[in-house]
Amino acid sequence: MAEHPAYPVGLRLTGRRVIVLGAGQVAQRRLPALIAAGADILLISPEATPSVEAMADAGELHWERRKYEHGDLADAWYALIATSDTAANEAASAEAETRRVWCVRSDDATAATAWTPATGRSEGVTVAILTTDRPDPRRTAAIRDAVVEGLRDGTLVAPHQRQKTPGVALVGGGPGDPDLITVRGRRLLAEADVVIADRLGPRDLLAELPPHVEVIDAAKIPYGRFMAQEAINNALIEHAKAGKSVVRLKGGDPFVFGRGMEEAQALAEAGIPCTVVPGISSSISVPGAAGIPVTHRGVAHEFTVVSGHVAPDDERSLVDWTALAKARGTLVVLMGVDKIGKIAETLIAGGRAPGTPVALVQEGTTATQRRVDATLATVAEIVTAEEVRPPAVIVIGDVVTVGPGNQR
Structure with a gap:
């Protein structure tokens, strides 16, 4: 043998x-x-x-x-x-x-x-590893893992010999840490011809792209000083129709306050194939990274995620803040830093206790992450004093105090 x-x-x-x-x-x-x-x-x-x-x-x-x-x-x-x-x-x-x-x-x-053999699979490819003279399970498993991981995360790129099918992938990039993008999202990013990236997407991944990939900053491109949603839709359609493989790299999940469905609808109307790759939403990952569980046995049996980009008294608001004030679970507010004072005031007026714990996690999962704690009664003042800036995830509820070192 x-x-x-x-x-x-x-x-x-x-x-x-x-x-x-x-x-x-x-x-x-x-x-x-x-x-x-x-x-x-x-x-x-x-x-x-x-x-x-x-x-x-x-x-x-x-x-x-x-x-x-x-x-x-x-x-x-x-x-x-x-x-x-x-x-x-x-x-x-x-x-x-x-x-x-x-x-x-x-x-x-x-x-x-x-x-x-030690086997692994990645998007239609089966990797099978055998040692040449006799089985060596640990070595073959280690080689298998290295090859499969390289194929999945795009570090081991084998160009398709068959012609690519033009289309768009709406990829949720996760909360910011480049390691938190999904395996499929990272692979599609590595295979893209064009990447249209959000400001809140995992920007560090863009440096890993091959030189031929065209990267379009969704905030700074020839379509205008800032890229309006219609311009983004047009860019996706234009490049896909040109035969390119396009990735729309978004922060968090494409369908959680990410306008992903608007883009999917525009692509469908234009007859462009679209793949949706879910991402890890900042609504649960950022609190988790800061040691806050959005649910906890005996503390919260539900959590609600709400957009705070318009104030509770704004006629454009679709949120029933009165109902949220009466709820007993966790409230996670996205895009609400500049409106948190009015939000807190409305929740207190609706019945939430002024002493309800609040945590603001700025730039969660990144190297510059920081957590600022307050209560509904003090949060407006503390946000100003601590100079909390977007992007920040706001967690309201007793779960804020149950993490390690915070038990009452």
């Missing part, structure tokens, strides 16, 4: 009989991939882990509750031998050899006719 490396091959097991002997931890790890491959799985084992039993109960495989018997491998294309009975494993391995069934053994890889 040391002289001849294993020959790598991909098995197409859809509808083909696969025998699995044993239903312990090894089988529990291997079965999902066999199920995903569409194999006709016969599991033979007197007992099984709860997870494996659940697979059988769901009809994903057929389970015979017994020990291995000679002849079980008849008509099999592939076998996974993973029992704790060495004699049974050896007998099943011998039967596999006789019947010319490719066989993996968990107890003795050197006696097997096949090895299971």
